[in-house]
Amino acid sequence: MKGTYLGEFEEIVLLTIGVLQGDAYGVAIKLEIEKRTERKPSIGALHSALSRLEDKGFIESREGGATKSRGGRRKRYYTITAAGKRTLVKANELRNELFNLIPNLSFYGLN
Amino acid sequence: MNKRPPKWADRLLEWFCSEEQIEILQGDLHELFEWRVEEMGIWLARLHYIKDVVDMLRPFALKKKRTTRFSNRIDMFRNNLKISFRSLLKQKTNSLINISGLALGMAVCLLISIYISHELDHDKFSENYDRIYRVTSHWGDFSPRSKTAMPVGPALKQDIPGIANSVRFMKVLTNDNSGIPIKYRDKKFAEEGLVSVDKGFLEMFSIEVVLGDATSALDDPDNIMLSEEMADKYFGDRNPIGEVLRVEDKFEMKVTGVFKSVNHKSHLYFDFITPITFMSEGRWGIYTFTQNWETTFGWTYIQLEELVDPTQVEALLPEFVANRYPENFGEDYGGFELFLQSLTDIHLRSDYTREIRENGDIRLLVQMAIIGIVILLVAAINFINLSTARSTLRAKEVGVRKTMGALKGQLIRQFMVESFLVTFIALLLAIGLAILALPRFNMLMQKEFIVEPAFFVQMLANGVILSASLAILAGLYPAFVLSGFQPVRVLKGGFISSREGGLLRKIFTTVQFATGIVFLFGLYVIYDQLQFIQTKEIGLDTSQVLVINRPPQSVKNEVIVNALKQIPVVELVSAAAGSVPGYDVSGATWSYHPEGFPRERRSMNTMWGYNDVVKTFGMEMVAGTDFSSVHDKDSLNALILNASAVASLGWTSEEAIGKSMGEFHWRQDQITPGRVVGVVKDFHFESLHEEVKPGVLLYTNNDFGNLIVKLNSYEGSEAIEAIEKTWNEVLPEFPFQVTFLDEKVAGLYAEEERLRQSINYFAVIAIFTSALGLLGLVSFVLMQRSKEIGIRKVLGAKTMILVKTLSSDFVRLIAIAFLISAPVAYYLMDQWLAGFAFSIDIGILPFVFALAAIAAICALTVGYKALKAAMTNPVEILREE
Numbered sequence: 001m002k003g004t005y006l007g008e009f010e011e012i013v014l015l016t017i018g019v020l021q022g023d024a025y026g027v028a029i030k031l032e033i034e035k036r037t038e039r040k041p042s043i044g045a046l047h048s049a050l051s052r053l054e055d056k057g058f059i060e061s062r063e064g065g066a067t068k069s070r071g072g073r074r075k076r077y078y079t080i081t082a083a084g085k086r087t088l089v090k091a092n093e094l095r096n097e098l099f100n101l102i103p104n105l106s107f108y109g110l111n
Numbered sequence: 112m113n114k115r116p117p118k119w120a121d122r123l124l125e126w127f128c129s130e131e132q133i134e135i136l137q138g139d140l141h142e143l144f145e146w147r148v149e150e151m152g153i154w155l156a157r158l159h160y161i162k163d164v165v166d167m168l169r170p171f172a173l174k175k176k177r178t179t180r181f182s183n184r185i186d187m188f189r190n191n192l193k194i195s196f197r198s199l200l201k202q203k204t205n206s207l208i209n210i211s212g213l214a215l216g217m218a219v220c221l222l223i224s225i226y227i228s229h230e231l232d233h234d235k236f237s238e239n240y241d242r243i244y245r246v247t248s249h250w251g252d253f254s255p256r257s258k259t260a261m262p263v264g265p266a267l268k269q270d271i272p273g274i275a276n277s278v279r280f281m282k283v284l285t286n287d288n289s290g291i292p293i294k295y296r297d298k299k300f301a302e303e304g305l306v307s308v309d310k311g312f313l314e315m316f317s318i319e320v321v322l323g324d325a326t327s328a329l330d331d332p333d334n335i336m337l338s339e340e341m342a343d344k345y346f347g348d349r350n351p352i353g354e355v356l357r358v359e360d361k362f363e364m365k366v367t368g369v370f371k372s373v374n375h376k377s378h379l380y381f382d383f384i385t386p387i388t389f390m391s392e393g394r395w396g397i398y399t400f401t402q403n404w405e406t407t408f409g410w411t412y413i414q415l416e417e418l419v420d421p422t423q424v425e426a427l428l429p430e431f432v433a434n435r436y437p438e439n440f441g442e443d444y445g446g447f448e449l450f451l452q453s454l455t456d457i458h459l460r461s462d463y464t465r466e467i468r469e470n471g472d473i474r475l476l477v478q479m480a481i482i483g484i485v486i487l488l489v490a491a492i493n494f495i496n497l498s499t500a501r502s503t504l505r506a507k508e509v510g511v512r513k514t515m516g517a518l519k520g521q522l523i524r525q526f527m528v529e530s531f532l533v534t535f536i537a538l539l540l541a542i543g544l545a546i547l548a549l550p551r552f553n554m555l556m557q558k559e560f561i562v563e564p565a566f567f568v569q570m571l572a573n574g575v576i577l578s579a580s581l582a583i584l585a586g587l588y589p590a591f592v593l594s595g596f597q598p599v600r601v602l603k604g605g606f607i608s609s610r611e612g613g614l615l616r617k618i619f620t621t622v623q624f625a626t627g628i629v630f631l632f633g634l635y636v637i638y639d640q641l642q643f644i645q646t647k648e649i650g651l652d653t654s655q656v657l658v659i660n661r662p663p664q665s666v667k668n669e670v671i672v673n674a675l676k677q678i679p680v681v682e683l684v685s686a687a688a689g690s691v692p693g694y695d696v697s698g699a700t701w702s703y704h705p706e707g708f709p710r711e712r713r714s715m716n717t718m719w720g721y722n723d724v725v726k727t728f729g730m731e732m733v734a735g736t737d738f739s740s741v742h743d744k745d746s747l748n749a750l751i752l753n754a755s756a757v758a759s760l761g762w763t764s765e766e767a768i769g770k771s772m773g774e775f776h777w778r779q780d781q782i783t784p785g786r787v788v789g790v791v792k793d794f795h796f797e798s799l800h801e802e803v804k805p806g807v808l809l810y811t812n813n814d815f816g817n818l819i820v821k822l823n824s825y826e827g828s829e830a831i832e833a834i835e836k837t838w839n840e841v842l843p844e845f846p847f848q849v850t851f852l853d854e855k856v857a858g859l860y861a862e863e864e865r866l867r868q869s870i871n872y873f874a875v876i877a878i879f880t881s882a883l884g885l886l887g888l889v890s891f892v893l894m895q896r897s898k899e900i901g902i903r904k905v906l907g908a909k910t911m912i913l914v915k916t917l918s919s920d921f922v923r924l925i926a927i928a929f930l931i932s933a934p935v936a937y938y939l940m941d942q943w944l945a946g947f948a949f950s951i952d953i954g955i956l957p958f959v960f961a962l963a964a965i966a967a968i969c970a971l972t973v974g975y976k977a978l979k980a981a982m983t984n985p986v987e988i989l990r991e992e
Contacts (some may be wrong), residue, residue: 047167059796070138
């Protein structure tokens with residue numbers, strides 16, 4: 001199994017999958033990310049990240065029914081696994097922890 | 112309207128995308144497309160679609176099939192490699208012979224390839240080397256001269272468009288071409304690398320300046336730049352910039368720069384650079400060359416503008432000569448022309464007179480290449496021979512593999528891997544060998560290759576190409592032979608004759624023998640000729656004669672001569688300049704008006720000599736007397752002719768005495784008078800490559816090129832010490848440089864001596880390799896015939912008769928090889944000897960020598976093996992049946 005390191009873009013994808021709650025498939029995730037962040041990931045980059053996340057065991061997928069709009073092709077829906085959730089929580093905690101460690105002073109300094 | 116994504120993009124996606132992924136990915140792409148059609152219209156949507164498809168070219172989406180195929184190949188390769196190692200180890204002697212033979216051949220080839228590429232790269236360090244040309248002077252049918260008159264360069268730049276720059280290059284030497292004394296504090300040396308150049312020189316040739324300012328370093332006539340080596344020699348660790356060198360004991364020159372020497376990679380040769388003004392502004396007194404169109408004082412280089420066709424510039428040169436040169440210039444010599452010579456042609460393809468130094472020779476390169484190829488061929492033949500001979504042992508393996516379903520291609524691959532393995536192991540060995548042999552190689556080729564990273568990389572690159580092509584060339588044939596076996600035949604346990612492919616093997620072996628014979632033959636002839644040269648009477652007694660370089664100024668001539676005469680070991684002292692034996696005489700041919708030939712001009716080798724010159728050189732007088740002060744005021748015009756000169760004028764020796772003979776001058780009233788006082792037997796001014804030409808000894812008491820000292824004892828080193836002491840007392844400001852005359856004369860044949868040594872090495876390598884191959888081959892043949900030998904022995908054959916039967920095959924091969932190679936060898940050596948005016952006759956001995964040596968080597972290898980086979984107890988061999 002590959003390393004369980006979570007990349008920045010991967011984290012966003014993972015979070016978005018969580019946000020979409022069972023309705024997360026390729027195009028939906030892409031549009032959601034576009035809506036909530038500044039960036040416009042290409043569908044190729046997105047699928048690449050999805051395949052990495054699946055390899056790492058953070059998400060799992062199932063194939064849904066065919067829809068007309070896709071020329072009768074099926075969608076693949078993604079959901080977060082328990083491991084994925086743990087990693088997300090851990091990443092969030094780490095971030096908060098580090099954030100809280102920054103003294104106010106340095107914020108003044110930044111302004 | 113058809114609102115669908117471009118079909119070809121879809122097809123592209125289907126082509127590269129893996130099957131598990133295609134439905135989902137294509138679905139997403141189509142959905143996005145439809146969404147985009149709404150948002151931004153069909154065209155942009157299509158564009159985005161194409162972009163997305165291309166963007167999908169990511170590892171996760173690609174078809175996986177290819178990688179699985181690849182990994183199988185790696186496994187097969189690993190297996191091939193393992194089998195190869197095993198089969199190498201299984202036959203250790205065979206592998207050893209094969210690899211060491213190849214390594215030896217490759218080492219030779221590597222060194223030669225490095226040498227050749229170094230020679231071909233000469234002068235290419237200059238950034239604009241393909242735009243630099245040398246201007247050369249051509250008089251009628253005379254061989255072209257590399258030098259030009261000094262006003263030519265600047266005038267060319269003025270007159271002819273397309274010339275970006277012109278640079279003059281002059282050597283600063285004494286009158287008799289020896290070094291200029293340069294002094295710094297207590298350090299003084301005679302330097303031959305002092306040159307004067309135009310300011311653009313550094314830039315034109317991209318000379319790297321490591322210290323000092325390149326743009327202003329040659330501004331002042333008193334400036335001098337020197338190479339790193341010279342900076343080290345004169346100043347050691349001190350910073351040379353601003354220090355003062357005393358040149359010619361006259362000029363105080365300020366060091367303004369240090370440059371990286373290019374002597375090892377250029378036809379140019381210089382250690383010290385001075386500005387051209389150093390020579391031109393009257394300092395040198397005698398040379399008022401800047402306006403002299405008649406004499407060729409130096410070399411002229413021009414750099415063309417980019418994209419200028421040199422032939423167009425050359426086409427303008429006749430007009431230039433007509434405009435600029437004096438009227439009717441060179442008419443006496445059949446016309447005069449200027450030509451351009453490309454910079455890259457100079458080193459290898461130019462043998463003009465008065466080159467800056469001796470150039471390389473493209474013919475030598477070709478010879479070296481041929482020798483390298485021949486030696487490699489010998490090694491490759493070993494490889495092929497041994498591999499095919501080995502086939503009998505591998506036959507069963509091939510049979511089993513084929514039965515198990517191996518394809519011919521797979522077997523070929525297996526054998527090719529073995530071939531590559533062997534050549535690459537050999538390559539590693541060869542690189543090691545080449546590095547070990549490098550010092551010797553440098554000595555032979557007079558080069559200075561050192562093992563540095565760049566050298567190593569080049570060797571590795573050459574080596575990899577070499578070994579790869581060798582592996583393919585030499586491996587292909589055995590691979591096809593071995594993989595072609597019929598499984599049924601080999602597995603039945605039937606007798607596989609080694610005679611399959613036997614003819615080819617015989618041809619190969621014959622070629623090897625033939626090569627060996629040619630080398631041995633050449634070796635004998637070269638050795639013989641050198642022996643002949645060294646023992647030939649040259650009309651001089653060169654033993655115990657010292658030659659001491661004299662400074663160009665004629666100060667204290669009598670003083671030093673008289674002082675030297677006081678030393679007990681010194682027998683005679685004289686002086687000589689010009690065509691002194693052992694020196695370059697190409698410049699010392701002068702013209703004369705002999706008595707009775709009023710309108711004729713005779714050109715003769717000319718040597719200036721002082722009192723006792725004939726006696727000191729050990730020449731033999733035929734008539735008249737040696738130079739001596741006895742002649743008094745007449746002596747200044749005294750001259751001595753050699754026998755050839757006398758004969759060419761139709762005189763007898765006695766008639767010649769007292770005849771007048773003036774030095775040629777184009778103005779009748781300026782002819783220097785001369786009177787013949789003696790005639791000497793012919794002696795060799797030059798090497799034995801040349802006939803003895805008519806020659807003249809002119810009396811001089813001021814222009815001493817060299818002091819000639821004859822010693823009366825054999826205590827050479829003590830005598831030299833005593834002489835140096837005297838020298839330093841009389842002429843403390845000049846460097847003391849001394850050589851023995853016999854060494855100097857032997858130096859004329861340095862090239863032949865080097866050739867002898869290299870042929871020596873090559874012959875040993877070629878023969879050693881052939882012998883190795885032969886050894887391997889014989890062992891296989893005998894192994895094949897071991898049963899035959901056993902049966903013969905049981906039936907009562909005597910050991911010696913067996914040996915004879917077994918070796919008869921090889922005797923026949925030697926005979927054929929000799930018949931083929933003897934005429935070739937004879938022709939080659941005859942050509943070589945034609946380069947000497949005095950040479951040996953080839954005769955029968957070299958043939959006998961070559962044949963006997965080859966036969967002896969074969970007898971040793973074959974005989975030893977055959978004897979061993981014949982002496983084996985037949986029970987050992989036959990009990991298996």
